Amino acid sequence: MSVLTAYRGLLRNGPLVRLLGGEFVSSIGDWLYLVALLVLVYQASSDPVLLGIVGAARVLPYVVLSIPAGIVADRFDRRLVLLVTDVARGLIMLALAALQASHGPLAAIVGLAILGTCFSTFFGPTIGSYLPSLVTDERELGPANSAWSSLDNLAFVVGPAIAGILIAIGGLTAAFLLNAASFGVIAIVLWRLPSTAGTSTGETGGTEARGAAGPAQPAAPVGKALPLRPLAGLALIDVVAGLAFGGIGILTVVLATRQLGAGEDGTGYLNAAIGVGGLLGAVGSGLVVVRSRLSVPLVAGAVIFALGLAGLGWSSTLAVGFVTLAIASAGSLLVEVVSTTLLQRIVPAGVRGRAIGSIQTVGTLAYAAGAFALPILADRIGVGVVLTGAAALIVVGAVLGTALVGSSGVEAGDPELAAVARRVSALPLFAGIPGFRVAASLARGTTVEVPAGEAIIRQGEAADRFYVILGGSVDVSQTGAPGEVARHLRSLGADDAFGELGLLTGAPRSATVTAKTPVRLLALDATAFLDLVTAGPELAPRLLALHRGAASKD
Secondary structure, eight states: OOHHHHHHHHHTOHHHHHHHHHHHHHHHHHHHHHHHHHHHHHHHHOOHHHHHHHHHHHHHHHHHHHHHHHHHHHHSOHHHHHHHHHHHHHHHHHHHHHHHHTTOOHHHHHHHHHHHHHHHTTHHHHHHHHHHHHOSSGGGHHHHHHHHHHHHHHHHHHHHHHHHHHHHTTOHHHHHHHHHHHHHHHHHHHHTSOOOTTOTTGGGTSHHHHTSSSSOOOOOOHHHHSOHHHHHHHHHHHHHHHHHHHHHHHHHHHIIIIISOOTTHHHHHHHHHHHHHHHHHHHHHTTTTTSSOOHHHHHHHHHHHHHHHHHHHTOOSHHHHHHHHHHHHHHHHHHHHHHHHHHHHHSOGGGHHHHHHHHHHHHHHHHHHHHHHHHHHHHHHOHHHHHHHHHHHHHHHHHHHHHHHTTTTSOOSSHHHHHHHHHHHHSGGGTTSOHHHHHHHHTTOEEEEEOTTOEEEOTTSOOOEEEEEEESOEEEEEOOSTTOOOEEEEEEOTTOEEOHHHHHHOOOOOSEEEESSOEEEEEEEHHHHHHHHTTSTTHHHHHHHHHHHHHHHO
């Protein structure tokens, strides 16, 4: 799929465009609010220590609540979770505005701010799980993530600018009111978007699949529900990136005042560089996330991030520091968008919230560790050495993480197999299963050549494989009592599939399948087939319903 085709499809997706637009408005309000909150706390206390405590307290909920937030995102209607948390945060903004206007106690303001952050913790796992449900094709995932990151980084520029204007005219109360209004906008948008109720369990092969009529169906083992190896790779990449950026957030002050000789004002310029680079990286990611294989963009983003970080450590002027930090931020955003897209491709929808919540937890801890440790190390051994070391860590982490991800989330490397996967995923039988999932499952299969007249499976045998016909045709027959002549049921040809019923029910083969002509098959073992079944909530019931319907006609 070309870049232009991908984004034209994205713009035609009304619900997705409305969600991205509403979240852009909300993001502007969030950045405006954050600046106003810090100014309010400092004005009321004149205590930088308290300011630091407030900043740290706003991170703590992400450590404590991210995994529970992921569980909530998987168990409840994600649109409703977003709606409830946005309404709650909007009400908190109104309360903050009232406290600011009435010169209320600072402790109450800080407490409400932390409560608002508790609700914000639910946003990442929920939106990361909800967004894929709005795309019409899994190939829209990358462009959707790129567009979202681009708008979020644009909001990073617009929100603080509006906050600066309001603060200059003494409008802190208006800042909280505007953020409350932005939550109202996204609440209206969410109210009109599709629901995800009833999909979470089915999408992991759970209650919905087992509730289908007919014999009990084997559920995927718990260890298979979360692909731990690729998730560990993505988590490793997120940890090293969070560690580095946590340190940068603090070291910008040191760089501006000591190394670049730009004074305290230089801190503002360096933070602006983060926003500019992030916007460029998010926009640039849109050119690469339409690829089926994302390992090269993932490592390339890490290298860009590392080069910018190392260059920043040895910068001697504000202009060079601005450019290198923008480069680092662009690389970081490219890594973030690609990692998010891979996670959405790899992780089944029913457990996606928990996966995002888990990675968000370790990423937040790494960010906090970087904010604490890197400035201390920089004071002892120098900023240049520390940032160069962090740059090397990013590259090593990205290479190891990408190796752990492996071929997960990509189309089959064999062009013929990729073509078969596209045809198979287009069949009504597999409707709703992402093409990348079908390709990944088929890539685990083996090719089998069977001469004409030879039986492929025999009635009464134990079921052990699922087959897709690549070429040739087969006959399906069935016998009743022993000694009876086999009754012909149907013939199957290229792209047809068979052998699934026994794997779903655990029963012996119900029919014999014989090669009518020389036939070429793609065979999947039981584990690979069941992994494919768990990729979509309706596949197992659809397969059983298909067989019941076929049986009633025979």
